[in-house]
Amino acid sequence: AQSVAQPEDQVNVAEGNPLTVKCTYSVSGNPYLFWYVQYPNRGLQFLLKYITGDNLVKGSYGFEAEFNKSQTSFHLKKPSALVSDSALYFCAVREKDSSYKLIFGSGTRLLVRP
């Protein structure tokens, strides 16, 4: 069965420092991987995705994610955090050859201190 784990409920980082939000996944086939961000009282916004190709994927707002097949991970990163990056981040996975279902992680709250 497909599953996604986000091991940290919250990540705290100072503004200007690099940030990492962790995600590991489990699928039986090749994965499609996604990161979404949710600001307070808003819907989810798409950040980036990995389908195939380069393991380092660049997305919106300066975020990037690294796909690591051997570790079944897809960690979200940003070189220099902004206070405005504070939000709830969700990792999601879908099997490449399956139909439609996205399986979401439980979310990680990112808090960037000024």
Place this chain on the structure above:
Amino acid sequence: NAGVTQTPKFRILKIGQSMTLQCTQDMNHNYMYWYRQDPGMGLKLIYYSVGAGITDKGEVPNGYNVSRSTTEDFPLRLELAAPSQTSVYFCASSYSKETQYFGPGTRLLVL
């Protein structure tokens, strides 16, 4: 483009009441989805549709119904509201099986 729009933004229901959550997208997407988000949890898929006239159950369909008479609209119906249905409901759409685009959500409180 407005993207995915949802109404209402917030609603309070009494136990046993019914209501319909509206969802409309103007991106001509064929796939549409309904999710619920409970506190501290990820999103759970309630129902989905791969095109007009075609719907199917997701992970947590009990207590809900959907219809898809047009490409644009995908309403979610609660027939007999229960406290367990207190949640935030998100509608999403996608052109293919890839990136899903989400609406702003409907916050529902059942008392």
